Amino acid sequence: MxxxxxxxxxxxxxxxxxxxxxxxxxxxxxxxxxxxxxxxxxxxxxxxxxxxxxxxxxxxxxxxxxxxxxxxxxxxxxxxxxxxxxxxxxxxxxxxxxxxxxxxxxxxxxxxxxxxxxLPTGVPQQTQRSAGGPTLQAVPGRRQPGTSELTRRELEVLAGMSHGRSNAQIGAELFLSEDTVKTHARRLFRKLGAADRAQAVAIGLRTGLIS
Amino acid sequence: MxxxxxxxxxxxxxxxxxxxxxxxxxxxxxxxxxxxxxxxxxxxxxxxxxxxxxxxxxxxxxxxxxxxxxxxxxxxxxxxxxxxxxxxxxxxxxxxxxxxxxxxxxxxxxxxxxxxxxLPTGVPQQTQRSAGGPTLQAVPGRRQPGTSELTRRELEVLAGMSHGRSNAQIGAELFLSEDTVKTHARRLFRKLGAADRAQAVAIGLRTGLIS
DNA sequence: CCCGCCATAGCCCGGACGGGTGAACCCTGC
DNA sequence: GCAGGGTTCACCCGTCCGGGCTATGGCGGG
CATH class of the missing domain: 3.40.50.2300 (Response regulator)
Structure with a gap:
């Protein structure tokens, strides 16, 4: 244990x-x-x-x-x-x-x-099924006010990816340099736990972040 | 015209x-x-x-x-x-x-x-709204028996992409060479009209080809 | 029997991607 | 005032991707 x-x-x-x-x-x-x-x-x-x-x-x-x-x-x-x-x-x-x-x-x-x-600190703790409403909630000790999720820019970049846009094209549409788009991309990959843009798009669509 | x-x-x-x-x-x-x-x-x-x-x-x-x-x-x-x-x-x-x-x-x-x-071959033809049921159907003169859609292999490759797998990893899972995976990828990109794997995954999820 | 499709596989090549790092600016809130 | 987050940009670098091309074997239908 x-x-x-x-x-x-x-x-x-x-x-x-x-x-x-x-x-x-x-x-x-x-x-x-x-x-x-x-x-x-x-x-x-x-x-x-x-x-x-x-x-x-x-x-x-x-x-x-x-x-x-x-x-x-x-x-x-x-x-x-x-x-x-x-x-x-x-x-x-x-x-x-x-x-x-x-x-x-x-x-x-x-x-x-x-x-x-x-975590159980020695005594194996029952995995209580929470007899009350087993409503889903984030683990306590979560992040500061209003973090998590994706920022506006990250969502825009993700949407561009879902339309087959290259980083350079996304940059042109949003009036950003390609390097900036790559920065947003790296961060959203981390937040979503994605290995590449294809998986990021998949997670975004499956969770309703983008449509 | x-x-x-x-x-x-x-x-x-x-x-x-x-x-x-x-x-x-x-x-x-x-x-x-x-x-x-x-x-x-x-x-x-x-x-x-x-x-x-x-x-x-x-x-x-x-x-x-x-x-x-x-x-x-x-x-x-x-x-x-x-x-x-x-x-x-x-x-x-x-x-x-x-x-x-x-x-x-x-x-x-x-x-x-x-x-x-x-196509209208001279006489501008009314874009009839088909007063009857405007049910969707493919353009006549479509493809040979049972083509279009994606093949089994192409769907498997597409699914792998949606999980963030690289071509080499997909190949390992399906017991294929990476080059073969790339061939399937190229073909499915064409069929879906996708510019890259991210857009292919987006189209696949949006149209229900994969989930 | 041959044509077409599918599946498999290889090679070349240029360009895009993704990671790491550093840095500047602005705004908000403690 | 300072910390933190968001946004912007830059550079390096190795890898992977995606396109083009060719080729073989199996399998089914005309």
């Missing part, structure tokens, strides 16, 4: 979160898994205290991954990695015992807050 | 169709427009017999472009460029006088068939 496992389809997201977890004593050791199969093998072997799970996990999907973890009888706390707005998946996730969600661009301080407030 | 105007967000699609139209006498001259603004300016100046219009036109959108053309009083035949399955947009398009749709990867023979069967 120690350590954290980061399960996400994007290697970039996995590496970043694992690196961030290295600074948090309660989250050592930090391991990563790219697929549901890798995840359940790791959970079985290492009995982690915390699992961070990609809501858009490729393959069998996050819901099935959660179900399998529960099937193992493991009582690790599970927190989804998702963008606010993804109620469809998240609703089902909480009903399967997920604690809440964090954006894929979590930083060290946020992980530390979760470890402090939301 | 002569010639064709190709209005599509992707330069690749515009160029290809313009080139194909050069072989069809009834479709000369062939011009192209990247935006609704360029399109209405061209329609006003040249009174084309045919307009091929991107159903996913960036900016004001295809529906608004159609409305503006109709507002000009132009009686050009309008045919949408779309992927089968895009009923939402196409429904509204036909109700605004569009004749039907063609896939963005139309070739010369298909354009010739449209010019032969579907």
């Amino acid at each position: 120690t350590g954290v496992i980061v399960c996400h389809g994007s290697a970039g997201v996995r590496d970043r979160i694992v690196a961030a977890a290295h600074g948090v004593p309660a989250l050592v050791p930090a391991r990563s898994a790219a697929t549901a199969e890798e995840l359940i093998a790791l959970v079985r072997r290492t009995s982690p205290a915390l699992v961070l799970l990609d809501a858009h996990l490729p393959g069998v999907g996050a819901i099935e991954a959660l179900r399998r973890i529960r099937g193992l009888g493991a009582d690790a706390t599970v927190i989804m990695l998702a963008v606010p707005g993804d109620e469809i998946t998240l609703d089902r996730a909480v009903s399967l015992g997920a604690r809440g969600y964090l954006p894929p661009d979590v930083d060290r301080s946020e992980l530390a807050a979760v470890a402090a407030h939301g | 002569t010639g064709v105007i190709v209005c599509h967000g992707s330069a690749g699609v515009r160029d290809r169709i313009v080139a194909a139209a050069h072989g069809v006498p009834a479709l000369v001259p062939a011009r192209s427009a990247a935006t609704a603004e360029e399109l209405i300016a061209l329609v006003r100046r040249t009174s084309p017999a045919l307009v091929l219009l991107d159903a996913h036109l960036p900016g004001v959108g295809a529906i608004e472009a159609l409305r503006r053309i109709r507002g000009l009083g132009a009686d050009a035949t309008v045919i949408m460029l779309a992927v089968p399955g895009d009923e939402i947009t196409l429904d509204r398009a036909v109700s605004l006088g569009a004749r039907g749709y063609l896939p963005p990867d139309v070739d010369r023979s298909e354009l010739a068939a449209v010019a032969a069967h579907g």
Whole structure:
């Protein structure tokens, strides 16, 4: 019952979160898994205290991954990695015992807050299904006022991408330099946990950020 | 009342169709427009017999472009460029006088068939709103048995793209060489009229090809 | 039997992308 | 006043993408 496992389809997201977890004593050791199969093998072997799970996990999907973890009888706390707005998946996730969600661009301080407030500190804590309304909510200790989501510029760049525009073309439309567009792109990739523009567009459309 | 105007967000699609139209006498001259603004300016100046219009036109959108053309009083035949399955947009398009749709990867023979069967050959033909059910249907003279759409492999590659996979990763998952994945990618880009993987994923999600 | 489509695969090539980093400006709020 | 976020821009750099082209084998229909 120690350590954290980061399960996400994007290697970039996995590496970043694992690196961030290295600074948090309660989250050592930090391991990563790219697929549901890798995840359940790791959970079985290492009995982690915390699992961070990609809501858009490729393959069998996050819901099935959660179900399998529960099937193992493991009582690790599970927190989804998702963008606010993804109620469809998240609703089902909480009903399967997920604690809440964090954006894929979590930083060290946020992980530390979760470890402090939301983790069993020795006594294995029941994954209470919250007999009351299992309404979805962000993990406590979340971000400052009105952050998360994408900014106006980032949404405009994402929309341009969905129309097949190159960074240079998007820049021309928005009267920005190509370098600026690339900056917005990098940031929105991080926030969405996307490996490239194609996945960013997919997440944006699936979660309703763009249409 | 002569010639064709190709209005599509992707330069690749515009160029290809313009080139194909050069072989069809009834479709000369062939011009192209990247935006609704360029399109209405061209329609006003040249009174084309045919307009091929991107159903996913960036900016004001295809529906608004159609409305503006109709507002000009132009009686050009309008045919949408779309992927089968895009009923939402196409429904509204036909109700605004569009004749039907063609896939963005139309070739010369298909354009010739449209010019032969579907175009006014001298007498300006009423854009009948088809008092009966204005149900959407493909332009007559369509493709051979069971073509159009995407093949199984192309759909698998598209799905991989939507999960942020690189061509090499998709190849590994499907037990294909990266070059083969790239071949499938190139073909599906053509069929969907996409400039890159981001737009291909967007079209795939919007039209329900993938989810 | 041949044509067409699909699936597979390879090669070349230029350009676009994505990551890292640093920096400046403005605005808001504590 | 200072911190923090958003927006803007720049440079470097390695990799991947996307287009063009060719080719082979299997499979089905005319």
